[in-house]
Amino acid sequence: MRVLSGPALAVAVSCAGGLGFTGPGVRTQDMIVDLEEASKLVEKARNTSSVFKTFPTTHPLLPVGVGFQLWGDDINVAVANIERFKPCAAWLYAPREGPVEFENWSRRIRKVSPLTQIWIQIGTLGGAKQLLETSEKPDVVVVQGAEAGGHGRTKDGVGIMSLFPEVADALGSSQIPLLAAGGIADGRGVAAALCLGASGSVMGTRFLAAKEARISRGYQNEILRASDGAVTTTRTLLYNHLRGNFGWPAEYSPRTIINKSFVEQQAGIAFGELKKRHDEALKMGDSGWGPEGRLATYAGTSVGLIHEVRYAGDIVREVQEDALERIRSLRANNK
Amino acid sequence: MRVLSGPALAVAVSCAGGLGFTGPGVRTQDMIVDLEEASKLVEKARNTSSVFKTFPTTHPLLPVGVGFQLWGDDINVAVANIERFKPCAAWLYAPREGPVEFENWSRRIRKVSPLTQIWIQIGTLGGAKQLLETSEKPDVVVVQGAEAGGHGRTKDGVGIMSLFPEVADALGSSQIPLLAAGGIADGRGVAAALCLGASGSVMGTRFLAAKEARISRGYQNEILRASDGAVTTTRTLLYNHLRGNFGWPAEYSPRTIINKSFVEQQAGIAFGELKKRHDEALKMGDSGWGPEGRLATYAGTSVGLIHEVRYAGDIVREVQEDALERIRSLRANNK
Numbered sequence: 001m002r003v004l005s006g007p008a009l010a011v012a013v014s015c016a017g018g019l020g021f022t023g024p025g026v027r028t029q030d031m032i033v034d035l036e037e038a039s040k041l042v043e044k045a046r047n048t049s050s051v052f053k054t055f056p057t058t059h060p061l062l063p064v065g066v067g068f069q070l071w072g073d074d075i076n077v078a079v080a081n082i083e084r085f086k087p088c089a090a091w092l093y094a095p096r097e098g099p100v101e102f103e104n105w106s107r108r109i110r111k112v113s114p115l116t117q118i119w120i121q122i123g124t125l126g127g128a129k130q131l132l133e134t135s136e137k138p139d140v141v142v143v144q145g146a147e148a149g150g151h152g153r154t155k156d157g158v159g160i161m162s163l164f165p166e167v168a169d170a171l172g173s174s175q176i177p178l179l180a181a182g183g184i185a186d187g188r189g190v191a192a193a194l195c196l197g198a199s200g201s202v203m204g205t206r207f208l209a210a211k212e213a214r215i216s217r218g219y220q221n222e223i224l225r226a227s228d229g230a231v232t233t234t235r236t237l238l239y240n241h242l243r244g245n246f247g248w249p250a251e252y253s254p255r256t257i258i259n260k261s262f263v264e265q266q267a268g269i270a271f272g273e274l275k276k277r278h279d280e281a282l283k284m285g286d287s288g289w290g291p292e293g294r295l296a297t298y299a300g301t302s303v304g305l306i307h308e309v310r311y312a313g314d315i316v317r318e319v320q321e322d323a324l325e326r327i328r329s330l331r332a333n334n335k
Numbered sequence: 336m337r338v339l340s341g342p343a344l345a346v347a348v349s350c351a352g353g354l355g356f357t358g359p360g361v362r363t364q365d366m367i368v369d370l371e372e373a374s375k376l377v378e379k380a381r382n383t384s385s386v387f388k389t390f391p392t393t394h395p396l397l398p399v400g401v402g403f404q405l406w407g408d409d410i411n412v413a414v415a416n417i418e419r420f421k422p423c424a425a426w427l428y429a430p431r432e433g434p435v436e437f438e439n440w441s442r443r444i445r446k447v448s449p450l451t452q453i454w455i456q457i458g459t460l461g462g463a464k465q466l467l468e469t470s471e472k473p474d475v476v477v478v479q480g481a482e483a484g485g486h487g488r489t490k491d492g493v494g495i496m497s498l499f500p501e502v503a504d505a506l507g508s509s510q511i512p513l514l515a516a517g518g519i520a521d522g523r524g525v526a527a528a529l530c531l532g533a534s535g536s537v538m539g540t541r542f543l544a545a546k547e548a549r550i551s552r553g554y555q556n557e558i559l560r561a562s563d564g565a566v567t568t569t570r571t572l573l574y575n576h577l578r579g580n581f582g583w584p585a586e587y588s589p590r591t592i593i594n595k596s597f598v599e600q601q602a603g604i605a606f607g608e609l610k611k612r613h614d615e616a617l618k619m620g621d622s623g624w625g626p627e628g629r630l631a632t633y634a635g636t637s638v639g640l641i642h643e644v645r646y647a648g649d650i651v652r653e654v655q656e657d658a659l660e661r662i663r664s665l666r667a668n669n670k
Contacts, residue, residue, distance in 0.1 A: 125563040125639065146481075146565075147494040158565030158636050159482040159494025161518035161527065166562065166639040183496035191530035192496065195661050196523045227501065228460040230481075230493030301493050304460065304501040326530050331666035 001150065001204050002026075002069065006214035007038035009207060009312055014063045015045050016313035017320065021065040021091055028074040031066060035085040038064045061115055065089030068105070071096040072247050075108060083112035091142070093121040094151065096249045099130040106136035121181070123153040128167040132174060140177050142202055143167045147183025147229070149205045149300030154235055154253040159183070161196070168197040185302035187322020194323070203319070205300040210312040218286030220309060222297045225290070226257050229301030233257050238265050239296035242278040257297040259290065336485065336539050337361075337404065341549035342373035344542060344647050349398045350380050351648035352655065356400040356426055363409040366401060370420040373399045396450055400424030403440070406431040407582050410443060418447035426477070428456040429486065431584050434465040441471035456516070458488040463502040467509060475512050477537055478502045482518025482564070484540045484635030489570055489588040494518070496531070503532040520637035522657025529658070538654070540635040545647040553621030555644060557632045560625070561592050564636030568592050573600050574631035577613040592632040594625065 002023040013020030022034045039062060046057055066087045068078055071094050082090060090109050095101030106118045117139035122128050123146075131138060144152055145160025160182045168178055180193035181202035193201040208215055208223045226232045235253045240246070242261060256262075261274055274294075281294035288295040310318075337358040348355030357369045374397060381392055401422045403413055406429050417425060425444050430436030441453045452474035457463050458481075466473060479487055480495025495517045503513055515528035516537035528536040543550055543558045561567045570588045575581070577596060591597075596609055609629075616629035623630040645653075 124565060126566070145494055145496060147497050153565075156565045159480055159518050160496045161480065161494060161524060162482050162520070162564055162636040162640065165521065165523045166564075169640070183494050185497070186500065188500045188531045189496060191665075192527035194665055195526035195530055195658075229497055229501075230459060230488075230491045231461070301497040302501075305497065305504070323530075327662060327665045330526075330529050330662045 004215050007034050009212040010064045011041040012212045012312035016316035018316040021067045028077040061086045061088040067091040070101050079108045089117040091119040103134045103136045142179045145182030147301040149255045150298045151252045151254045164196045185305040187319050190323035191326040209306050209309045212312050218289035222289045227304035229303050254298050259293045261294040339550050342369050344547040345399045346376040347547045347647035351651035353651040356402045363412040396421045396423040402426040405436050414443045424452040426454040438469045438471045477514045480517030482636040484590045485633045486587045486589045499531045520640040522654050525658035526661040544641050544644045547647050553624035557624045562639035564638050589633050594628045596629040
């Protein structure tokens with residue numbers, strides 16, 4: 001959700017009782033604009049309705065988090081903006097140098113904004129265990145299963161159903177709240193994650209179909225159209241490369257909806273030609289996406305559970321209510 | 336669990352309130368011996384305690400199911416034995432010819448034992464949808480995620496967290512009960528599966544660490560030792576081939592714990608040499624398994640959740656109680 005989740009989406013999610021994050025944007029500097037806009041939207045929301053249950057007006061933090069990609073983001077810019085805007089959470093992911101980078105970022109962020117919660121996303125048991133050894137413990141750990149859209153582990157990812165409980169057992173003594181990510185797009189998944197021991201869950205793909213998402217119509221239409229994520233999505237670096245993005249550490253690759261760029265790559269067409277065709281498709285507007293399109297369409301395996309574009313607040317409320325209702329009805333069926 | 340789940344394990348699971356299945360054995364004929372033994376064990380259990388809540392003595396069926404691998408099993412032998420032993424369920428999987436084989440087997444089985452429930456296992460949304468078109472609807476559909484041990488989908492498998500709800504939406508109108516399989520090894524997973532909409536769940540790997548499993552000590556020790564299934568297990572046909580098993584349809588391959596055979600294959604050692612070394616390891620008894628071993632060690636990604644060998648009945652009871660307790664406590668925490 002690096003670019004796709006802007007201030008409007010993040011604030012809408014937080015307004016409705018979730019916690020919305022803005023991405024770091026294309027460059028770390030871009031977060032200034034997003035956080036300024038988010039601050040204004042929060043101000044406006046506070047003046048018009050009684051929202052942000054957990055963040056009353058007197059709360060010193062911005063009720064929105066910011067995500068970072070440690071391998072590419074500028075820590076000095078990040079820290080300066082965290083100091084200035086005081087987002088309630090900073091989400092750290094994908095260090096190039098391993099856990100020492102989590103530690104360094106956490107220390108720097110806490111120094112300028114001690115109340116900002118540090119969220120760290122991991123996708124492996126090994127990654128989780130390393131967090132126990134750092135001197136800067138995260139406030140929240142996000143456990144990402146192989147189902148997740150966008151960037152995740154290329155070779156050592158696994159379904160959240162067994163990854164989550166194993167990580168929970170390994171981190172249990174730390175008392176750090178764990179959130180489940182990957183493959184969760186409705187109340188069923190959220191309730192399931194709670195049963196696995198999660199304190200909550202993370203949804204990315206679901207919000208690609210939010211009205212407030214910073215996403216092209218063609219891309220969003222694909223989220224609605226695609227189903228059967230096992231077959232229609234794959235992890236591949238191709239679309240990063242077509243977009244000129246070569247920076248991600250080797251362990252990561254994004255899950256994306258398959259279209260002609262990937263199909264033709266598999267058929268043996270050379271990268272140079274694919275790149276030419278991709279760049280032509282960039283000029284085609286919304287028809288650059290879709291089965292006959294060529295543009296990056298990052299999404300998780302949960303695409304088949306998403307059928308309509310809705311306001312983010314409605315998504316949050318519906319998912320929460322559905323999750324609670326599922327737990328209630330199971331309870332009713334079992335004494 | 337083709338060979339690993341024998342009559343002792345199956346009857347113990349059913350005794351405790353689950354439903355145990357025997358595998359078809361190496362050859363379909365082998366099921367005669369297993370079902371004879373299972374019948375005796377059921378008789379004995381009924382005489383010594385008040386077990387089989389759902390199967391009173393007057394029930395006309397054997398409270399144990401039988402699994403089949405359609406691509407390799409002999410339908411005539413299978414049907415003759417179902418007629419003779421009346422197992423309560425027949426689990427059908429992996430047809431070579433597609434859904435028509437499910438239909439044919441279901442019709443033949445129902446003709447000789449109308450009360451025997453037909454369970455069909457699928458691992459894709461497409462496979463699930465095909466079941467809606469058959470004239471012989473299954474009584475139960477088992478939805479298998481990519482986490483599962485043993486044979487599953489090679490290329491189009493996906494985590495149960497998003498596969499299950501998508502299949503449930505597709506089959507919802509059929510009213511067929513759905514069970515979740517893959518990555519589930521304790522009460523957390525069972526409770527999560529119920530939240531996803533499952534009527535229940537299936538555990539295979541967990542029962543490899545049952546006292547009653549028909550398994551070598553060396554193999555069982557590996558189930559206890561291995562953790563981090565994302566890294567320590569993989570899907571590969573290598574071990575099938577080392578065992579002289581070349582029959583599975585192309586869509587399937589087994590998930591197995593990695594040992595030297597796989598490591599050396601990846602390092603480029605030729606199959607002939609791997610086979611020679613494997614066959615030597617076969618003579619080594621229990622030390623043929625383990626990280627330095629070479630023998631097939633089929634298991635799911637949930638291996639890291641399994642820490643001790645227990646009686647199957649204790650596993651069933653503990654998992655059921657834990658699942659219920661999780662649902663109760665979530666309910667209590669949410670009004």
